[in-house]
Amino acid sequence: MKVKIYTGILKRIIFGRSIKKMNFHFQKDESGKYYRKHYDDDDKEGIREIKKYCRRRLLRCTLNDDSMERSTTYRANFFKSDKGIFGGGKYYFCAYCGRILTKSKATVDHIIPIALANRSPRHKRMLTIRGIKTVNDVRNLTASCLKCNSRKGSSGGLWIVRGYFGKSWIRVMLKEIILLLIGGIALYYLCNFLYNTGLYEFLLEK
Ligand SMILES: [Zn+2]
Known part of the structure; x- marks a missing residue:
């Protein structure tokens, strides 16, 4: 169990020393500035x-x-269990924008972000319902490009749906093919329409 104590500047000046006396360490990360200390789970007192x-x-x-x-091994664990496009272990789709990434360019994203899993009981439940005990479980990880990963940050909502959907390279590929087909069909009908109505020649003359 990790205990974090958050303080503003004023409270840090007043209580900082006494907090540190209890073996807390000051730390700074994406969730802010705080003091932290590890307690054994059975140290209820x-x-x-x-x-x-x-x-x-x-x-x-x-x-x-x-x-x-966040564990130190989640990236390695992800690549060990997910071999990406055609199982080759070299190329991955970004779960969010569908861009193809090489393994070295791919970042590994926590679909339900760590910050959310910590502060929102609803998001923690979303994990436990699926039998996931830790945020670093490979089922909660997906490949992502750096741009999408930083845009997503600690957001939930639709990002989570997109993350779970895009986690499978087969689904992403099918989505891209379907979009391409729809685009092709739409273009075909548009050209037909322009041709039949004579707008085509009109546009050419212009
Ligand atoms: Zn992306």
Whole structure:
């Protein structure tokens, strides 16, 4: 269990030293600036104490499951289990825009973002319903281009639907083929229409 204590500048000046005395370390990442410390899951007493400490000083603290933290091996695990287009392990589709990426250019995206899984019980439930115990489970990972990955950030909603849909290269390929066919048919009918109505010659004269 990871305990994070968030403070503004003022509270950091006032309580920073006493928080550090309890072996908390100051850290800064995408979720903000905070103090963190690891507690054993069965250290109920310690966790209760720190919660009381924060409540009394009006400090915001969160308890984060270890399973809801970014692991160091998720990228390697993803590539081990997902071999990409035609199973060759060289090329991947971006789940969001359908761009073809080489393995080295592909980023690995958490479909349900870590920040969301931590702060929203609904998103955590979305994982547990599917039997996923940690955000780093390969079922919650997909290949993505850097641009889409950074645009997505910690967003949920439609991004999650697109992530799960685009996770399978077969689905992405089918989608691209269907779009291409629809585009082709539309173009055919447009040309036919222009030709039959004589608009075609009119446009040519112009
Ligand atoms: Zn993309």
